[in-house]
Amino acid sequence: MAIGYASPTNLSQLFEAMSTLPEYRLFAGGTDLMVRKGRGLLPLGAIINLLTVAEMQGIVESDGSLDLGALATHAAIAAHPGVQQAAGALAQASSQVGSPQIRNMGTLAGNMCNASPAADTATPLLALEAMVVAAMMGRPARERHIPIREFFRGPGKTCLEPGEVVVRVRIPIACSTLGTGSSFIKLARRRSLAIAVINGAAWIALAGSAAPCIAEARIALGAVAPTPIRLPAVEDWLRGRPVTKAVFAEAGRRALACINPINDIRATADYRRDVAAVLVERLLTRAALDANFCLEDEAPVSPGRVSPAQAHGVATK
Numbered sequence: 001m002a003i004g005y006a007s008p009t010n011l012s013q014l015f016e017a018m019s020t021l022p023e024y025r026l027f028a029g030g031t032d033l034m035v036r037k038g039r040g041l042l043p044l045g046a047i048i049n050l051l052t053v054a055e056m057q058g059i060v061e062s063d064g065s066l067d068l069g070a071l072a073t074h075a076a077i078a079a080h081p082g083v084q085q086a087a088g089a090l091a092q093a094s095s096q097v098g099s100p101q102i103r104n105m106g107t108l109a110g111n112m113c114n115a116s117p118a119a120d121t122a123t124p125l126l127a128l129e130a131m132v133v134a135a136m137m138g139r140p141a142r143e144r145h146i147p148i149r150e151f152f153r154g155p156g157k158t159c160l161e162p163g164e165v166v167v168r169v170r171i172p173i174a175c176s177t178l179g180t181g182s183s184f185i186k187l188a189r190r191r192s193l194a195i196a197v198i199n200g201a202a203w204i205a206l207a208g209s210a211a212p213c214i215a216e217a218r219i220a221l222g223a224v225a226p227t228p229i230r231l232p233a234v235e236d237w238l239r240g241r242p243v244t245k246a247v248f249a250e251a252g253r254r255a256l257a258c259i260n261p262i263n264d265i266r267a268t269a270d271y272r273r274d275v276a277a278v279l280v281e282r283l284l285t286r287a288a289l290d291a292n293f294c295l296e297d298e299a300p301v302s303p304g305r306v307s308p309a310q311a312h313g314v315a316t317k
């Protein structure tokens with residue numbers, strides 16, 4: 001059966017196509033969409049190709065934020081020096097999605113809008129407190145700024161309304177007296193081409209001089225609840241505490257009270273609980289390392305990596 005097709009070059013053409021084509025699907029990289037279509041899970045009257053929409057392209061660094069176009073591919077995000085510098089957790093997550101082919105086609109917005117609880121970019125976006133910029137069909141088109149914490153609503157569900165699309169994602173670039181750092185870890189059944197059994201990201205801001213402490217910490221976990229989640233109770237507990245192994249280990253133990261994993265084809269709920277505590281401890285340790293704070297017995301930061309603290313000329317450990 002013939003299906004409709006449109007390849008709009010800007011948002012107004014996109015909304016025009018959305019208002020005229022019946023039972024359309026938005027197609028970015030197609031790496032989720034075509035799998036669902038192949039499984040017969042998707043009624044498909046028309047395809048609207050987003051890849052030509054100008055407003056959704058590119059990665060732009062501006063004063064105080066990084067703006068990632070909805071169509072930024074995982075490969076482009078992973079390779080972008082500005083993302084590596086200011087949003088290391090997201091660059092790491094993108095570099096671990098699927099395979100080179102998937103990373104060259106799959107996009108940031110596609111990963112978010114597919115809304116898998118295990119989506120690899122979801123936890124870094126949560127830890128980095130990204131803002132989703134969406135546009136809604138209408139005259140004039142309406143723009144909405146959605147904190148990423150409100151975006152995911154359940155497996156396969158987002159807060160986007162009918163006729164609304166993701167245009168870009170804004171990540172604030174934060175500073176603090178002793179520096180900031182972030183990290184991402186994914187556990188899967190293979191090293192590549194595997195969906196996460198559990199994944200997570202952390203972001204940390206350090207402060208103080210003689211006795212450095214945690215000014216702020218953010219932790220997000222995936223595949224432990226119906227949506228990727230933040231752990232506010234653990235984050236509150238961490239605020240003001242010293243940067244030590246014992247504190248990070250206790251944070252890991254406290255994380256268990258915040259999660260509600262299930263048994264599925266990838267792992268049991270018990271296994272996910274067992275590894276969650278260790279995962280959180282390691283995420284925090286690596287985020288501190290990224291801020292150039294070396295815990296006792298930890299390996300030094302790899303040569304060539306410039307932390308935000310160094311970039312701001314702040315003395316480091």
Ligand SMILES: Cc1cc2nc3c(=O)[nH]c(=O)nc-3n(C[C@H](O)[C@H](O)[C@H](O)COP(=O)(O)OP(=O)(O)OC[C@H]3O[C@@H](n4cnc5c(N)ncnc54)[C@H](O)[C@@H]3O)c2cc1C
Nearest residue numbers: 026028029030031032033098106107110111113119120166
């Ligand atoms: C072999 C394989 C391996 C994979 N491995 C991983 C992995 O390791 N980690 C992981 O997280 N994912 C993985 N995936 C899933 C997939 O590749 C990613 O989720 C990818 O980022 C999806 O992006 P896309 O551009 O291909 O989305 P598409 O398939 O084009 O779209 C996905 C959904 O998002 C909607 N959409 C896309 N863009 C927008 C927009 N701008 N506004 C509103 N809606 C939009 C589409 O309509 C569709 O419903 C894998 C997939 C395959 C096939």
